[in-house]
Amino acid sequence: MNIDDTETRVDIRIRSKGKVEHICPDCGCSCEGYDKRERTWQHMDFFDMECHLHCAVPRMECPKCGKVMLVDVPWAQENSGFTLLFEAKGVELMKEMSVNAAGRYLGVTDKRLWRVLDKHVEERMKHQDLSELDRFYVDETSCRRGHRYVSIFVDEDHNIIFVTNGNDASSVARFREHLEAHGSKASNVKFICCDMGKGFLSGIKNEFPGAVVTYDRYHVIQHMSLAVDRARRHEWNVLREGGGRLKDATKLKGQRFFLLRNVENLSPSQKERVDWILESHKETVSYTD
Template identity: 40%
Template sequence: MRDTELFQLALGLTSPWHVVSCEFDLDKRRLDVEIDFPRGSLFACPSCGREGCSAYDTERHEWRHLNFFQHEAYLAARVPRVNCGDCGVKTVEVPWARLGSGFTLLFEALIMMMAKAMPVKSIADIVKEHDTRLWRVLNHYVHESRQGADFSAVTEVGVDETSSKRGHNYVSLFVDMKSSQVLFATEGKDASTLERFKTDLEAHHGDSSNIQEVCCDMSPAFISGVEKHFPEAHLTFDKFHVLKILNEAVDEVRRQEQQSRPELKRTRYIWLKNPENLKENQATTLETLQVKKLN
């Protein structure tokens, strides 16, 4: 089997597309696969699907493909434009890449898979591409996915902020509490984030009046935003934030009391830990303090 036939099968190409040449440059650590179509080939119009359109002209394109072992691989082809009687001149969509992308579909799938587990900058270092090009891929598929999102069944929402980078740069995340699906993300952590979420919710077939429950921390901004934009919803405070405040209060009382009760020194974690997680000596200390019934 010739190398062109091998790559033809490996790439899954069907008529009229076929591999015409393969060039491997060891010095550049690069494989180039040239794809073409026979003269007189007919294509379907990419807009209306009309069959039997002949090539109007062609333009050469190149796409980064999955590595050939440890070497970079590229596909190149003349991409035809067809003259459709109904739609005019349109560029044909090749089966191995989406229109306008410099990567094959398989390479983009790899990027999307890796993006679930690591920062885009790390992916860029691994695949040796500028991260700006990878962000374009991510933005395309995220936008495409969200266009078809349906939030009509959303009734319970959780919101929390997280730091997007060093410093006070925050992003607020909105999650469907039933499905654990991220619904929306936006910059900031003020009341306006709730307004932007409401707009996005309604743009995806959701209804703000259907939101029965909103879970958030005790941020006055979030509380204000919920009351203004989701007045029908019950407000629930995130238990982790409530426990954090409770633990801080317990620790503050301990600090105050240890001034007159020296036996309370170095007992902070004894009061904050779950009893079943205490070490033997910590459990003994706690029992001793409880017997004393400190007031």
């Protein structure tokens, strides 16, 4: 082990002792190493110092299938410049912060961390079993400036099962392809929850025609809240411009959040205001009933 005080870095060299028999991962044939290749992996920091592992990894040629390959090492995956522990730390950090921030914390570029994340996600997705899936939820979220969105599909336990670019009908089509590639089919899906976006609804109609669609509560309440506020504004303008009822118009102004709040959360004075509105302004009442 070498410690460089000036660079605050630790370098650890790993050597094998004696002759080691190697097994071909494809055919299981016994192989012997015939030369070595120097490899380096970044490891977890050692006493707040950057740590790297070095090892001359044997290269072997299988006598049966003829493949030439480097021997697998137990501390890192094939073609990775990081140890398994370093990758695990990176994945945990990326759950809690952006990839760019995780890269700054670990002292590596975000591009290298993206490759780690993509590899681990791809590995997990290979073993995903959706054969029992009979319902899913889909929503969109912004991923960058300029109205760029991704669609997120989750199961009833709110586990993410698929993410894809866009928020239109093609996003739903790509999810169906993913579903069928992982042990299920569109006819198995009985219930779908989504927002009222035309893209999702069009895609669901084409790809999952037999499913019952339910609008998620958040968007239903959002539309209802906007309708209540539009009615309140309209009635306020009518009272204000009609003349003779300026006092009533003043009372109605600024009452938006009282109308949208749960009744049990209102103070006595606030509840009194809401009761007055419900009794005096029938157009607004028609939206709150």
